[in-house]
Amino acid sequence: MKILLKFASLVSWMGHPLFTSALMITLISLKRYQFKEACVIVAILVFGVIVPANLYTFLKVRKGSFRDFDVSNGKERLYFYVAIIILMSMGTGMLLYYLPNTAIASGSVLTVLLFITAFFINRFIKVSLHVSLTIYFSFIIGQFYPDLYLVLFVLTMLIAWSRLFLKRHTSKEIMVGTLVGIIYATILNYIIK
Numbered sequence: 001m002k003i004l005l006k007f008a009s010l011v012s013w014m015g016h017p018l019f020t021s022a023l024m025i026t027l028i029s030l031k032r033y034q035f036k037e038a039c040v041i042v043a044i045l046v047f048g049v050i051v052p053a054n055l056y057t058f059l060k061v062r063k064g065s066f067r068d069f070d071v072s073n074g075k076e077r078l079y080f081y082v083a084i085i086i087l088m089s090m091g092t093g094m095l096l097y098y099l100p101n102t103a104i105a106s107g108s109v110l111t112v113l114l115f116i117t118a119f120f121i122n123r124f125i126k127v128s129l130h131v132s133l134t135i136y137f138s139f140i141i142g143q144f145y146p147d148l149y150l151v152l153f154v155l156t157m158l159i160a161w162s163r164l165f166l167k168r169h170t171s172k173e174i175m176v177g178t179l180v181g182i183i184y185a186t187i188l189n190y191i192i193k
Contacts, residue, residue, distance in 0.1 A: 005165075008166050012163060014155075015155070016070070020130075020137060021045070022045060024137035032104070033104070040099070048090060053083065060076075077122055078119070078123075081122065091108065092112055103191070110184050127176050130163055131174055131177035134156045135185060139185030160174050
């Protein structure tokens with residue numbers, strides 16, 4: 001049981017939205033854009049969104065305002081959503097300024113809308129952002145790296161399992177997260193084709 005707990009914790013950590021977002025956007029950027037543009041995209045994401053969001057969450061956990069780094073409590077999540085939506089909106093604004101009319105800017109706008117949707121749904125049920133964003137980005141990554149579809153599917157299933165096993169989410173919350181991820185992935189797929 002301890003081994004399963006450690007494995008589930010590792011998978012959950014690997015599936016954390018702030019980690020998977022950075023990894024997957026880096027992969028997309030390197031595949032779709034020139035190296036210089038990819039570096040700008042990754043820098044905006046990492047220094048404009050990921051680092052500040054991690055710092056905000058870390059400080060809230062340290063202060064005792066958040067119980068854990070996953071921000072698993074539904075009420076605590078409302079504050080997290082506001083912070084991440086503001087940071088993502090600023091990052092999206094920078095992308096729209098530096099790389100207007102690009103798929104990455106469109107994807108960033110949709111990511112903000114995904115978080116806004118999750119924010120409103122969170123008032124009724126806690127959406128699994130781990131699952132939502134993994135599905136959302138897996139759809140996109142699969143467009144550029146078709147050989148990874150199976151790996152990404154297995155990763156998504158493992159992340160969903162880990163969230164259930166660790167009791168961070170119910171199956172209903174996982175399903176809502178799945179639905180949100182699929183809806184926004186479908187919209188982005190339609191836009192970038």
